Amino acid sequence: MTENQQKLIDELVNKGLDGDMDAVNAHQDRMVRAKAKSMIMKIQKGILKRPPLKKISPEEVPNGDIVQNQEKKENKQESTSAKVVRKLLEKFPNEIENEEFDSHIQLKPDKWFEIATWLKSEPELFFDSLQCQMGIDVQDDILESRYNLHSMKHNHYVELRIAVSRSNAKIPSVEKIWRVADWFERETYDMLGIEYIGHSDLRRILLPDDWEGWPLRKDYQEQETYHGIIVPKMKEGWE
């Protein structure tokens, strides 16, 4: 610890002991803040003596180092989604739909195949693994297909969402980019009826081939019979 920092801490401690704790709390450097607070505690308990009152001139305050450190930290803290968005806007403008990127990025379906190819090949992003693809009915006639991507090389994640309307539920397939998407997309097709254009083998995966309807849509109606087997609907006694 430099002498300057020690002086700074002494001054903060004096201010705190005089009742101005805001000055301590508002200080930017976390380490200085913590040391000052622990010192105040010790003085209040009587372990340490109060530092001598001394005024320090503004030139001595080590502002330069601290500011630089903080800039570096902020750079590191740029989230993966923010990074993807920044690069995505350069490459594919007009494809992003949401404005805040805290958790996910909302994309338009039209150029999804090109974007996915780019996401996998771009050296700084390099999303080589599709960890999960799932579908959800978010009401108001909208179906969503969500993709969780992970990069083994950079160890970062991103979630992408593509919303389509029920009447025109068509999304380009990414089966050719991430092979694992084959069964993921088949399951989403099975449950929600989202058609993945370009999929090599788009059949139902869990339900039988001759099943009617898309069970995970909110407006799904159970069929009356299946191959002559009655599907009972009298369930009042249980509700």
Next chain:
Amino acid sequence: MGLFTNKFQDNIIVEKLDNLLSWGRSTSPWFFQFGTACCAIEMMAAAASRHDLKRIGMIPRSSPRQADVMIVAGTVTMKMAIRVKKLYEQMADPKYVVAMGSCATSGGPYWQHGYHVLKGVDLVIPVDVYVPGCPPRPESLIEGLLKLQEQILEERPLTRKMA
């Protein structure tokens, strides 16, 4: 009575053939192991050494053609229901069905929201014994199988049925 008088040794039992047949059937009902869900674990436990279904003459068979009893152990989905029916039809007469667990008896926890679950296997094939539980313990299953054996013992396969 002259023909049979004093003709037999001590170790010969005289009984009606009808009773003999039903006794034979009831004491060796080989079962078709048909586990579709978690109940199958309890069925395995029942067949394993602690509970030992072989004590009551029940041997697991992997083919429906060699089995007399079909233990439907677990949830039957609509997709599977067709296969269950097909397997039942492949069994040779006389054949019996035990619905094990609440899923096979009534749909169980999938009664209300399970759009894809068969609400009781009796919608597809005739059931002789229902064993409730989720899943039933091996003791319950054995109880059910003993009930089935009683039921088989009361049958008279050779007697003509009066209308």
